[in-house]
Every structure is written in C-alpha cells, then in structure tokens.
Amino acid sequence: MHPDLSNLFYKAEDHYLSNVDIKVFRHHAESLQQRLATYELLRDRELEIFQPVADRFQKNHPIENPVVLEQVIKQGITLLRYAAMAMLLNNPEFLQHRVLEWLTEKVNAHQTQALITDLHELLQARLKELLTDKELDLILPLLDQSQATLVGVQPLVSVQ
Numbered sequence: 382m383h384p385d386l387s388n389l390f391y392k393a394e395d396h397y398l399s400n401v402d403i404k405v406f407r408h409h410a411e412s413l414q415q416r417l418a419t420y421e422l423l424r425d426r427e428l429e430i431f432q433p434v435a436d437r438f439q440k441n442h443p444i445e446n447p448v449v450l451e452q453v454i455k456q457g458i459t460l461l462r463y464a465a466m467a468m469l470l471n472n473p474e475f476l477q478h479r480v481l482e483w484l485t486e487k488v489n490a491h492q493t494q495a496l497i498t499d500l501h502e503l504l505q506a507r508l509k510e511l512l513t514d515k516e517l518d519l520i521l522p523l524l525d526q527s528q529a530t531l532v533g534v535q536p537l538v539s540v541q
Contacts, residue, residue: 419516420469453496464523494532501528
C-alpha cells in the first residue's frame with residue numbers, strides 16, 4: 382500500500398479526515414481504478430504483447446544460444462508481471478525486492494545485459510503500440526527501473 386494512503390488510515394483513527402486528506406484519498410482511489418484497469422489489460426493481453434516481442438528478439442539474435450534467448454524472454458515476462466503488480470500496488474519497492482535483487486545477480490553472472498536491453502526496447506515499442514499514454518505512464522517507469530537496475534545504470538525517469 383502506498384505510504385500516503387497508509388498515513389491517511391492512521392490519521393482517521395483519532396479524527397475525521399480533513400478536506401485536504403479527503404482529496405488525497407480521492408486521488409488514490411481514482412488512481413487505483415486506472416492502475417487496476419491497466420493491470421487487467423496487461424494480464425489479459427500478455428500473449429498479444431509478448432509474442433511479437435519474442436519473435437523479433439529471436440530474429441535480432443540468430444546466432445545466440447536458443448536456451449539463453451528463452452531464459453531472457455522468460456525473465457522479461459516475469460519483469461512485466463512484477464512491474465504490473467508494483468504498478469497496481471503503487472509500490473516500486475515491491476519490484477525491487479521481489480525480482481530485481483535476485484535477477485540482477487543472474488543477469489550479471491550470465492552477462493546478458495545487452496540482451497536485456499534489446500528485449501526492453503522491443504517491449505517498450507510494443508507497449509507503445511497497444512497502450513494509451515496514461516497506461517504507458519503507469520507501467521513504463523517501472524520497466525525502465527527494471528532495465529536500468531539490470532544493466533547497471535540509473536534510470537532517467539523517477540518513479541512516482
């Protein structure tokens with residue numbers, strides 16, 4: 382749960398929320414509705430999103446070991462799923478703690494940073510084809526955070 386929302390619940394223990402607090406709460410409720418709709422869209426259209434990405438990814442790397450390509454694609458699917466959950470929870474730390482801590486070590490060990498970067502670019506392009514600007518604004522910062530963490534660079538966009 383987002384810390385601002387948690388604070389509102391604690392405030393409500395000993396008094397009614399102020400008008401400002403209610404506006405903050407309303408904003409979170411409206412945001413949750415958009416995040417939930419985006420989450421459901423990503424969940425329901427996962428194959429439609431990822432199949433063209435996987436096909437293009439394999440074409441981009443014809444001499445790469447197919448087992449390695451399959452692992453990177455599976456990692457990409459996992460990242461999208463966890464990024465979607467972090468988006469729904471409005472909690473970027475969820476993504477960091479659940480996936481990026483262990484996956485970063487795996488990517489470094491197998492030296493697949495270049496493959497992760499290519500897959501990220503393909504996924505980002507595909508999502509831009511299918512999602513609205515509002516939906517992209519919700520999910521792309523989390524995917525950018527993932528990609529930046531996995532290849533060892535700082536993201537240019539801050540996650541809110």
